Amino acid sequence: xxxxxxxxxxxxxxxxxxxxxxxxxxxxxxxxxxxxxxxxxxxxxxxxxxxxxxxxxxxxxxxxxxxxxxxxxxxxxxxxxxxxxxxxxxxxxxxxxxxxxxxxxxxxxxxxxxxxxxxxxxxxxxxxxxxxxxxxxxxxxxxxxxxxxxxxxxxxxxxxxxxxxxxxxxxxxxxxxxxxxxxxxxxxxxxxxxxxxxxxxxxxxxxxxxxxxxxxxxxxxxxxxxxxxxxxxxxxxxxxxxxxxxxxxxxxxxxxxxxxxxxxxxxxxxxxxxxxxxxxxxxxxxxxxxxxxxxxxxxxxxxxxxxxxxxxxxxxxxxxxxxxxxxxxxxxxxxxxxxxxxxxxxxxxxxxxxxxxxxxxxxxxxxxxxxxxxxxxxxxxxxxxxxxxxxxxxxxxxxxxxxxxxxxxxxxxxxxxxxxxxxxxxxxxxxxxxxxxxxxxxxxxxxxxxxxxxxxxxxxxxxxxxxxxxxxxxxxxxxxxxxxxxxxxxxxxx
Numbered sequence: 132x133x134x135x136x137x138x139x140x141x142x143x144x145x146x147x148x149x150x151x152x153x154x155x156x157x158x159x160x161x162x163x164x165x166x167x168x169x170x171x172x173x174x175x176x177x178x179x180x181x182x183x184x185x186x187x188x189x190x191x192x193x194x195x196x197x198x199x200x201x202x203x204x205x206x207x208x209x210x211x212x213x214x215x216x217x218x219x220x221x222x223x224x225x226x227x228x229x230x231x232x233x234x235x236x237x238x239x240x241x242x243x244x245x246x247x248x249x250x251x252x253x254x255x256x257x258x259x260x261x262x263x264x265x266x267x268x269x270x271x272x273x274x275x276x277x278x279x280x281x282x283x284x285x286x287x288x289x290x291x292x293x294x295x296x297x298x299x300x301x302x303x304x305x306x307x308x309x310x311x312x313x314x315x316x317x318x319x320x321x322x323x324x325x326x327x328x329x330x331x332x333x334x335x336x337x338x339x340x341x342x343x344x345x346x347x348x349x350x351x352x353x354x355x356x357x358x359x360x361x362x363x364x365x366x367x368x369x370x371x372x373x374x375x376x377x378x379x380x381x382x383x384x385x386x387x388x389x390x391x392x393x394x395x396x397x398x399x400x401x402x403x404x405x406x407x408x409x410x411x412x413x414x415x416x417x418x419x420x421x422x423x424x425x426x427x428x429x430x431x432x433x434x435x436x437x438x439x440x441x442x443x444x445x446x447x448x449x450x451x452x453x454x455x456x457x458x459x460x461x462x463x464x465x466x467x468x469x470x471x472x473x474x475x476x477x478x479x480x481x482x483x484x485x486x487x488x489x490x491x492x493x494x495x496x497x498x499x500x501x502x503x504x505x506x507x508x509x510x511x512x513x514x515x516x517x518x519x520x521x522x523x524x525x526x527x528x529x530x531x532x533x534x535x536x537x538x539x540x541x542x543x544x545x546x547x548x549x550x551x552x553x554x555x556x557x558x559x560x561x562x563x564x565x566x567x568x569x570x571x572x573x574x575x576x577x578x579x580x581x582x583x584x585x586x587x588x589x590x591x592x593x594x595x596x597x598x599x600x601x602x603x604x605x606x607x608x609x610x611x612x613x614x615x616x617x618x619x620x621x622x623x624x625x
Contacts, residue, residue: 135176135186136239138198138227142309145334148327149315153203153224155192156245156255158300160289163187164263164586165593167270167283170306174231174283181284190286190304192224192244199226203247207321208314208381209431211415216321218314218381219249222257225310236338238310239283243302256292260578261622262301263589265392267577269305271569271596272389277367278360279389280307299582308388311335313432314381320435329439339386350439354454358429360387362458365425366465369418370473371565372398372505376408376621378416378424380431394621397568399613400502401495407571409620422466426458467491472563473509475516475546475556490545497538501530504612506568513560515539516546517553528612565599566610571619573609 143150168178180186189196203220210218223242230236242265243257266282273279288300311331319327332350336343339356346352364387368375375382376394384390394408403419411417416424433451440447464482470491471483478484483491498508511525522539529535546556573592580588595606603609 135180135189135196136198136227136229137175138196138200138239139230139236140198140200140227141236141338142204142225142228142238142334143200143202146330149319149331150202150204150225151219151248153201153220153247154195155201155224155241157193158191158288158290158302160287161187161191161193162287162289163190164285164287164301164581165266165590167281170281170283173233174229174237174306176229187286190241190284191288191302192241196226201226203249204310204315205249205318206312206314206381207318208312208379209317209428210379210381211411211413214317214321217249217318219318220247220310221250221253222247222255223305223310235308238305238307240305240307240310241302242305243288243300254292256288256290256300257302258292258294258298259287259301259581260298261393262303263578263581264395264574264621265303265305267574267589267592267596268392268395268569269389270593271599272373274597274599275367275371275565275568277371277373277389278364278387280305280384280392282306307384307390308386309335309338309384310390311339311385312381312390313383313385313428313435314379316385316432316435317380320438325438328435332436332439335385348440348450350436351450351454354429354433354436354451355457357385357387357432358454358458359461361425361429362461363387363465364389365421366462366469368421369466370469370563371568372401372418374398374405374407374416374418375421376411376416377623378421378428380428383425383428385432393623396571396574396619396621398505399571399616401498401505401508402502403499407619407621409622422459422462425462426455429458430455469563470495473560474512474542475551475560476549477559487545490541494538494542497529497531497534500534501528503528503535506565507610507612509564510561510566510610513557513564516560517557519543562600566602567595567599567606569596570609570613571616571621572613 166181171178201224205219207216208218224244226239228236246255266285269279269282283306284304286302290300291297292300343349343352382391396407398405405418406414437447440450467483467488471487474491476487514521577588595609
């Protein structure tokens with residue numbers, strides 16, 4: 132059978148000592164759940180070939196595809212603020228890399244494919260629920276236009292995994308720009324391996340920031356590049372109500388993609404203190420804390436890179452601090468411009484005036500006081516922008532309707548001052564305010580059905596989430612006000 136992947140494995144080739152060889156562990160009875168055909172085509176692969184029994188066995192770990200060099204990547208990380216000098220891929224194996232149709236190098240990784248040298252007594256396996264959650268949420272994020280790892284395929288293993296109870300096992304085939312994390316740099320920095328940090332930085336620049344190769348200070352430029360991408364990324368998380376759930380430094384990719392969808396979730400009622408992760412007892416990674424945590428994580432990256440900035444340590448530290456000081460402004464610029472666009476007041480240049488920003492932030496305060504649904508508030512405001520008589524559905528989301536009415540009165544005045552047509556304003560708002568997101572109750576329903584062997588709800592929800600900004604009358608129920616999920620928790624799956 133021809134090789135399903137045209138592998139070109141630069142990480143394994145160029146960075147010896149940065150990983151451990153690892154081979155997927157065969158399973159009892161692999162079965163196909165889904166192949167992501169559009170993504171396969173984007174990668175230059177044949178979707179039909181990836182759905183054959185031979186390919187399903189490959190995704191499950193029964194055999195290593197031709198050209199692959201399976202490895203588990205080494206990294207360290209701060210987990211909830213505490214540093215662990217050795218983590219690594221404990222239940223994921225990088226098969227190799229392909230260059231997609233657009234010329235981008237992409238990793239192909241199996242998650243849940245058995246133990247590796249970094250498993251630390253873990254079983255290296257994944258349960259079906261977390262695999263489906265990552266598939267659904269990562270693909271939803273891609274459809275929302277947010278940089279993210281992708282899901283190429285999901286397969287069942289025919290074997291149970293033991294967590295708090297036996298659960299059906301599964302493997303996710305994940306695609307990423309790379310799996311280089313802040314924690315990858317920390318692994319070598321913690322060992323005072325400056326040459327290895329430099330080698331990793333050079334590889335990262337070549338792979339993710341090639342425009343920096345000729346910079347006079349390439350490593351400082353790399354830090355600035357990662358800061359810029361992370362500022363934009365976290366702003367986009369907040370603009371759709373996404374909560375990562377476990378923003379450890381080993382879960383932050385230097386490419387600027389969202390990675391490692393463990394106890395992630397989307398917020399229903401707006402509350403900056405929202406936490407879903409069962410392991411985040413202190414709320415470190417709450418929705419509203421995510422920008423500060425990203426800033427903190429980036430400081431850990433800066434610490435790794437400082438030895439590369441020059442022999443003058445004080446000057447190197449000053450340069451790192453100077454770069455880090457730019458993060459809040461870069462985040463605010465991205466977040467505020469996006470927030471103003473969500474209420475139809477985007478400036479022609481895409482920016483946001485201080486006055487409009489403060490006005491948008493007022494709406495968030497009104498929403499928080501009423502626990503108004505985040506997604507539906509912004510989406511339904513679009514209808515009100517086009518029709519002054521269409522205020523009922525959005526107004527009904529608020530307990531304090533007088534406060535909402537007071538805000539909307541001033542909002543209409545601001546919209547009128549723009550001189551834009553109401554229908555055009557609504558169209559612009561609908562392009563940035565999704566109607567469909569992976570609601571927690573929907574995700575749980577899908578997982579419960581799949582655990583019983585029914586994957587039809589999984590297929591349907593993926594179909595809906597592929598078009599988050601479009602009206603889909605046949606699936607209107609997926610855009611309704613969700614049921615109360617008080618006390619709802621998500622779990623990391625390990």
